[in-house]
Amino acid sequence: xxxxxxxxxxxxxxxxxxxxxxxxxxxxxxxxxxxxxxxxxxxxxxxxxxxxxxxxxxxxxxxxxxxxxxxxxxxxxxxxxxxxxxxxxxxxxxxxxxxxxxxxxxxxxxxxxxxxxxxxxxxxxxxxxxxxxxxxxxxxxxxxxxxxxxxxxxxxxxxxxxxxxxxxxxxxxxxxxxxxxxxxxxxxxxxxxxxxxxxxxxxxxxxxxxxxxxxxxxxxxxxxxxxxxxxxxxxxxxxxxxxxxxxxxxxxxxxxxxxxxx
Amino acid sequence: xxxxxxxxxxxxxxxxxxxxxxxxxxxxxxxxxxxxxxxxxxxxxxxxxxxxxxxxxxxxxxxxxxxxxxxxxxxxxxxxxxxxxxxxxxxxxxxxxxxxxxxxxxxxxxxxxx
Numbered sequence: 001x002x003x004x005x006x007x008x009x010x011x012x013x014x015x016x017x018x019x020x021x022x023x024x025x026x027x028x029x030x031x032x033x034x035x036x037x038x039x040x041x042x043x044x045x046x047x048x049x050x051x052x053x054x055x056x057x058x059x060x061x062x063x064x065x066x067x068x069x070x071x072x073x074x075x076x077x078x079x080x081x082x083x084x085x086x087x088x089x090x091x092x093x094x095x096x097x098x099x100x101x102x103x104x105x106x107x108x109x110x111x112x113x114x115x116x117x118x119x120x121x122x123x124x125x126x127x128x129x130x131x132x133x134x135x136x137x138x139x140x141x142x143x144x145x146x147x148x149x150x151x152x153x154x155x156x157x158x159x160x161x162x163x164x165x166x167x168x169x170x171x172x173x174x175x176x177x178x179x180x181x182x183x184x185x186x187x188x189x190x191x192x193x194x195x196x197x198x199x200x201x202x203x204x205x206x207x208x209x210x211x212x213x214x215x216x217x218x219x220x221x222x223x224x225x226x227x228x229x230x231x232x233x234x235x236x237x238x239x240x241x242x243x244x245x246x247x248x249x250x251x252x253x254x255x256x257x258x259x260x261x262x
Numbered sequence: 263x264x265x266x267x268x269x270x271x272x273x274x275x276x277x278x279x280x281x282x283x284x285x286x287x288x289x290x291x292x293x294x295x296x297x298x299x300x301x302x303x304x305x306x307x308x309x310x311x312x313x314x315x316x317x318x319x320x321x322x323x324x325x326x327x328x329x330x331x332x333x334x335x336x337x338x339x340x341x342x343x344x345x346x347x348x349x350x351x352x353x354x355x356x357x358x359x360x361x362x363x364x365x366x367x368x369x370x371x372x373x374x375x376x
Binding site: 013025026101139140141181184188228 | 301303309329355
């Protein structure tokens, strides 16, 4: 089941495959160049994307993600502009402690159908979809944890297909193995647990048998930061799944991001 | 490296003036020094944010962030002072909490510990 790319907002402090409560500071801009690969049986998807986020206040940010997508299925392949995602996030709670921070945020994103759908395989769904969720987390000099829940509401695409809505729950733990000084490179390792459930797709009100189901991923992640530069990478490995009917499950997903703060 | 150079230069300039008069104890050669205590500071990425925003304030000559302790040393240009309300606003907008602004006389020993 090639389920499309994640819509996680890139955050230097956040997990790679799930959302974080982090927001960029007032007037700050975060630029991310990323690469994402998704392999599922005969289907392969690759995505290079540019994401820009801007802090309107210390708690409220807006962002846009512009992907360039390449998809392959058997001998067929297509590539081009993917579906652009517009988003906003508001951090509604924060508690600062010496060398630590608790925080929680809500976010809302809209995926607009900018990708071509007449190609085989399709580059986009042709639908305008909405994704919303909550994320909370704790960061300290040594330890990290994050938790989040996300709901993705899909609408009808150009061909009358309504993809099933998706829910996901994520738990993340992390550690900074070496306490670095400000002017030293900083490394954090994390393990994410990402559970995803997709509803069945439907055409003209009829559900499709070989769609929907759930998958659980274990995802080791590495961050490396130096002052305003960050490199983040991770791999999602499926550890449990139950997919409806006959459909290929994810073999792995990989993601790498280069982040710069202005 | 920059931190060490700045510290050395500051100390060299400061040595003849330390202790010369009571009202100059909190300044080194006319350069006001402030020590800020910040909560929520976790990593170098946070520190860059704080450093760059403080640097953008008028009259700030240098900024030195200690991530481990959450302490930030701000050195001002001669005859310049750090405005309390302004620094409070800057730290809040950076996403952290300013819990103290220390204007006590800063000794060479304190400086050398940084």
